Amino acid sequence: MCRQVFGFRLAMIALAAPAALLNAHPGLGTRLVGAAVVVTFMVSYALFRDWERFGPLLLRHPTLLAADTLFAALLLFSAGPDTTLAYVSVCTPLLAGIAYSWRGAAVFASLQSLILLLAQATLPHSHTTPADTLLLPGFCVITGAVGSTLRNLLLRFGTATQALTAMRARLAVTEAIGEERARLAREMHDSVAKTLHGVALAAEGLATSAAAPTPDPALLKRQAEIVARAARRAATESRELLTDLRRDHPATTDVLEELAVRAREFGARTELRTTYRPPAAPHPALPVPPPVARQLLTITEEAMENAHRHARATRLDVRAEIEDGLLRISVHDDGRGLPQGTTLDELRRAGHFGLVGMVERAASAGARLHIGEGPHAKGTEVRLELPLPPPRAAR
DSSP: OHHHHHHHHHHHHHHHHHHHHHHSOTTHHHHHHHHHHHHHHHHHHHHHHOHHHHHHHHHHOHHHHHHHHHHHHHHHHHHOTTSTHHHHHHHHHHHHHHHHHHHHHHHHHHHHHHHHHHHHHHSOOSSOOHHHHHHHHHHHHHHHHHHHHHHHHHHHHHHHHHHHHHHHHHHHHHHHHHHHHHHHHHHIIIIIIHHHHHHHHHHHHHHHHHTSSSOOHHHHHHHHHHHHHHHHHHHHHHHHHHTGGGOOOOSOEEHHHHHHHHHHHHHHHHOOEEEEEOOSSOOOOOEEOHHHHHHHHHHHHHHHHHHHHTSOOSEEEEEEEEETTEEEEEEEEOSOOOOTTOOHHHHHHTTOOHHHHHHHHHHHHTOEEEEEOTTSSSSOEEEEEEEOOOOOOOO
16 A cells, blocks of 8 residues: 555656746755655655565654655745645655554644645745645645554454464364365275274184084185285285375376276185276376375275175176266176165265265265266166366377
């Protein structure tokens, strides 16, 4: 705001300078008025252009504004109070109110009013009434009060802005904590919790085999090895979960290559017939950022695990397609499908967070997730659609 006031002053000084120079007495008077024009013009120009640099100096030293007022008074006496320099005089209390509060506004309004009264008293004016004489000094008092009021409003606005910024920061921290808690819950559900569930099932099978009347040592050995491998896997997943934020990720991940590997490993581990079908047309590597790739691959693995554990499926069909700027990944099983009327709210209330986590992961990756029968008459299809960035033009 001070910058704008100095810009207005700059224009008024430029308009009144010719009149001040013409009315000055030849010789020393012209030189003094010319020096006053140069000083006031350059000061206003410097503060208008580089307020961030020179403004703090003016705020710390009110005597600089007082010196500027005296130079402007010399121009006012030379040009007369009926020129545009009167607007410069009125601006001085406004600046003082904005920069120095009501005390500075009172001092400079009084000083500028006195200068205006002296200018009107020393220069001959015809048909000058008391109202005309007191008009400009009254404006100085009013602009000083306006400047002080604006200062208070700006300070209050700044305080309110700081409070709003602090509140937004606290809300952002709270939201980040909530998102991190949700992320950790998804990671725990999709990795450690499932592995521990497998450990429990393997341990129950081992206990049942050991309680048989004639235990088979080879079977007990195999089941014990399964329990040991599952426990080691749970420990590895926990370690990866705890160190995920500190892990150095590659710049990009080839989603299609990783998808083929994980589908093959899933089929070998579960002995469920799993088929992966890549895009029909030849395609280059499809690198995406690691966070997005991780979400896509985790959703796909979750869909395969659900089909294996809950759908009583006998086969899985994993397919990837690239069409119309979209990457589509679908997982279809021939199982019993979802119950009619299943909603995410019901699953959340019942403590089933698998599908809920898949939806949240898709949203965080910027993908769309569809769960239903799809084009098939039996089973369930989970389909992911991720918009791909347009390919870069070859140089």
